[in-house]
Amino acid sequence: MVMKKRVFQQIASKRLKTIILEQDSRLKSYIPKTVWYRDDQLLSMLDKYGTVFVKPDKGGGGVGIIRVKKGKRGLVECKSLKHHKIVPMDQVHSLIDTYLKPGHRYLIQQGIPLAEINGRPFDIRLMLQRIDKDWELTGMAAKLAAPGKIVTNFCKGGKPYTAKDAVIQVCTSSASQKMIELKKMAYCVANALSERFKGLRELGIDAGMDDFGNIWIFEVNTRPTYGMFRKLKNLQMYNKIRKNHKLII
Template sequence: MSYSYGKWTKYHIMKEDHTLVGYLPKTNILSNAAFWELIHENGTVVIKPSEGSQGYGVIQVSKVREEGYEIHSNRNKIICGKNDIEEFLDKEKYGRKLYLVQQKIPLATVEDCPFDIRVMVEREENSIEWRVTGKLSKVAKKGYFITNIAKAILTVEQALEKSTIKDIDVNLLNIKIENIALLTAYQLREYYQSSRVIGLDIA
């Protein structure tokens, strides 16, 4: 059986592991029903193409008041009503490819800019052993909600020191991050057997 490299496929593979499932934001194929279910549950959702990369086509939608919603794309924000959201969801571009709607993860911030941690996991050719080869924190540019457009690249320690996260054991957090990354690599390896490098964004 062949497997797609899209986010939707990877999401289901990772959900099969009882430990990883607790770290995954709830995700569904974009439809009007799935969108309204998630935004009613969480207040904010992210819409993204399953096959997308570099943050292209990623949009955040938030409920800001009764029947009022904010659409945040790149640095642009507009406020609209429920009918406008329905038209937005029905746009042709969302019918041409597979889009996902996902629970928004509230990111910690550095100087009011969200950040996440990119972890690289690699294995040698003909080896089944994975190892973490690098970790860096990406701080989003002012006005952006995704970190693909970064204003700063910091070490994990620098980001945590400057961040809104307080009273945290950095060593224990680093161990936890690496364990999650390695567990993900071993879970995906079963299906993507030729892969030797995996990059993960951990929030």
């Protein structure tokens, strides 16, 4: 008997995934304003939000992301994983152009002031997998940004942290309800994307919280890594994800 091989689909474009999620009424409020990178859009977004992130449409690991922050006296701070410069507003376009790779498309995303733990911003990775028909939330952990970093990625020094403990520090009296909301949001994301792309089998949702406890979806990875779960004290989630991953691939 020949086993039928499962289709394992990936979606490279962040913009395409964002558009699909924005079209779902259940998820629209979770999505930060996101547009294609253009000079005029950068100025408009900076004026409206104060801080924005320029990120490549394709790629992961925090590579190529630039935080652009409006400062005082007409100055703008541009910070990436490798560079940190402050320039006058009329020089910001030419500076960012030196960071962008030719032939690659970029996005501008509304900057969200992330909640912090001990002065370190954090977001939450929600891992979903499906072996056959139904999605299962198999992992959920916070990632604390390494000191001085603009991203929380584990591969860039982010520190794994128990999700519930992180949420409790932001939403002391409503942590249980916020955890339920995060999980419900994750399943909505999985269902919305898999309605369009039937071959999706694994998703890594990066969701953040601001100081008011509002949830924001920053990115959805369709072939996420899961090594960070191995660094948690309780390995139950890691073992479950690893077991499912072997069955999926």
